[in-house]
Amino acid sequence: MEKNRKRMETMHRMRAKGLELFYQKGYHATSIDDILKELSLSKGAFYHHFKSKDDFFISIIQNIIMQKVYALLVAPLTQDKSPIPSIIDTIDNALKTAEHNGMDCGFILANFLNEFNKGDNEIIQYLRDILKVWEINLISLLKKGRTDGHISWSVNCEEAATYIIASYMGIRTMMVGNNAKIMKYQYMQQLKAYLYAMEQREERAY
């Protein structure tokens, strides 16, 4: 059983480094050899553990990206607060890690979605599924907020979730490079304005 631990360890090292480089340079622009070189491993090792580059990437999606996105954008939604502050906190925090990362290359999921939107690759579906998880959780959180009286009944939760996700994906692309700090501030201010407008208001009782 010692062999198996070694195997898992090596595969994990490959996946971690692979994701790092794929994220920084893009999937197609990163060669297997690039990854192997940094790990001082050989082609033999790679194709012993993975049957192809695509297979390798799918295992990265399912083993790392899924958890990362969940930990960053889904799990933090579940707080004691009412939904709108939870969403604001979650997104603010996600942008904070991006802002303070000099090597930030954008929203990992959006980057790969963009790269695989072209072609007929099956990988796109795995990516879309992760986004769907975020969307579903956002929707149910908003709906719960509505029944709990925090959010106005006039709000369409599906629409709102789509809008929030779209704006987040966009701002993350725009933050790459410079101005990240200003962009984040501008975005958060307007996101708050948008979200606060959904809150239950006594003055607007229809």
Add this chain to the structure above:
Amino acid sequence: MEKNRKRMETMHRMRAKGLELFYQKGYHATSIDDILKELSLSKGAFYHHFKSKDDFFISIIQNIIMQKVYALLVAPLTQDKSPIPSIIDTIDNALKTAEHNGMDCGFILANFLNEFNKGDNEIIQYLRDILKVWEINLISLLKKGRTDGHISWSVNCEEAATYIIASYMGIRTMMVGNNAKIMKYQYMQQLKAYLYAMEQREERAY
């Protein structure tokens, strides 16, 4: 002078087809030969007119992409209407062409921004400049709306422009594939809600 006309004509054909394929398959995934094959031209022709693939793409950006983005998202902002309906109309129309295009591959500018955000390529700056034009025009339109009394003075125009652009870029990425129609509808509904909230306090039905 007949030679020169021929030259311009050939270069334009190359740029048009080049953009088409770059947009559909991505810049790095499209080879010079792919383009040349469809035009029944040779490598000799290509490198006679352009000094490299990057140089070629830069000329595409400046000769085609700039105009396309301007015509789609900037020029339509200038209407007789007050700013907010103008913005809504412009974006609605931009999304309409995307929705009805079965071959839609996303927001052309966002796609290339995403592809070139990686690496140190100089191309990224040309792309960012185009986005900047849109941003500046959006800001000045909003500011004009503020002084004209259509938009509340509490609105920060720079923030709003950033937010609008971010959301547009995001939804265009999300629309690729399927559900384009639903996505567009959801997005537009929320965009309207967001924009109407900026209007000078008059009652507005939604």
Add this chain to the structure above:
DNA sequence: TTTGTAACAGACTTAACGGTCTGTGAGCCT
């Protein structure tokens, strides 16, 4: 008509990439 030059054609070079294949050494099983 001659001659030069612009507009191409297409074979060739060089390098990189995904993937294969054969080999090798360390450790576990019997």
Add this chain to the structure above:
DNA sequence: AGGCTCACAGACCGTTAAGTCTGTTACAAA
């Protein structure tokens, strides 16, 4: 101890890419 399997090494292969180079042809000026 002897064999067997697993984890890995690295040479090798086929393909494809960007870019070069040597033509060849058509037209325009002289």
